[in-house]
Amino acid sequence: MTTATRPHGDARTLALAALTPIAWGSTYAVTTEFLPPDRPLFTALMRALPVGLVLLAITRTLPRGIWIGRAAVLGALNMGIFFPLLFLAAYRLPGGVAGVLAAIAPMFALGFAAVLLAESPTSRKVLAALIGVFGVGLVVLRGTVELDTVGLLAGLAAAASLGAGTVLAKKWGHPAGVGPLTVTGWQLTAAGLIITPLALFIEGAPPALDARAVGGYLYLGVIGTALAYWLWFRGIARVSATSVSFLGLLSPVTAAVIGWIALGEALTPLQILGLVIALAGTVLGQIPTKSVPTPIMRTAGEPVAAR
Structure with a gap:
């Protein structure tokens, strides 16, 4: 018997996975500046189905057996349910409130990981989640807001859906010989259906689209969805699901920064402080917990498998 320690995190994997919420954060500006107004479900559809079908054509692999159901469940949680609920919350609530609700996803992920992955939430992870939500709140909440019950429930349900999908993606992994790009195609197609x-x-019926809208949908589909979700699921497969979920705090932060740089939206000193706090919560959520060395049985002369 020899002893090996499973690494809790991979800086390079997390750095690449962080590009996902950054891309998601950019979709707010693209949606408001390029896409037809008041068509949230059509926008969700355009983000999912065309890209999913293209990925199926590229990978030429369909789910089989138990993975037919798993692909449907993951596609529903990560996109098919998440997208419409997110847009519903965004349309019925002030953007700041919707952003804070989306930032609660890491807290849901901690709870689901405790149940599905037997990962007990540490006090540091809980603290990181609270710090992140507080920081996002400082960034996006402005003045007195009126809350809508349906919007609040939709936002909470969207965060719970993404948290559950992230944890289940970690629990189920992917079939042998099938990579994250293929699984991404399965989920996007299921979500689109x-x-x-x-x-x-x-x-x-779908709205008429001009060249500006077509460019916006291409960006959402290729960058904000296909590439983003591939990096997301790749990260989930290699590191802790809860660590990846904390990266989601970067989405509202990115949206605020893009609004400041590209759209001329002012950032107050309090919002800048919120950016720093949200980033601190994101970093704190990545600090690995001490793991107990896992014994790996091997026969004489057999090398230890890389883990």
Whole structure:
């Protein structure tokens, strides 16, 4: 018997996974500046189904057996349910409130990880989540806000959906010989099939699109969805699901910074302080906990498998 220690985190993997919420944060500006207004379900559909079908055509691999159901569940939690609820919250609540609700996803991930992965939430992780939510609140909340019950429930449900999807993606991993890009295609296609009837029933026929809108949807599909989710699931497969979930705090922070740089939106000193606090919560959520060395059985002369 020999002893090996499983690394709790990988800085390079986390750095690449951090590009996902950064890309998600950029979608706010793209949506407001390039896309048709008041079509949240159509936008969610365009983010999911076309990209999912393209990835299926590229990877040429369909889910089989138990993975048909798993792909459907993950696609629903990470996109099919998450996208519509997120847009519903965004339309019924002030943007700041919706941003704070989205930042609660790491707290849901901690709870789901405790149940599904037997990962007991440490006091440091809980503190990091609270710090992150507080920092995001300073960035995005402005003045007196009026709260809508349906919007609040939608925002909380969206955060819970993403938290559950992140943890289940870690628990189930992916089939042998199948990479994160293939699994991403499965989930996006499943999500698109879920959103399509909702979009047609609630919003009707698709709107007319000009070149500006087409460019916006291409950006959302390729950068904000395909590349972003591939990096997200790649990170989940290699490091702690809760560590990856904390990176989601970067999304509202990125949205605020882009609004300041590209859209001319002013940042107050209190908002800048919130940016620093939110980043501190993100970093604190990445600090690995001490792990107990895991014994690995091997036969004489057999090398220790890299883990």
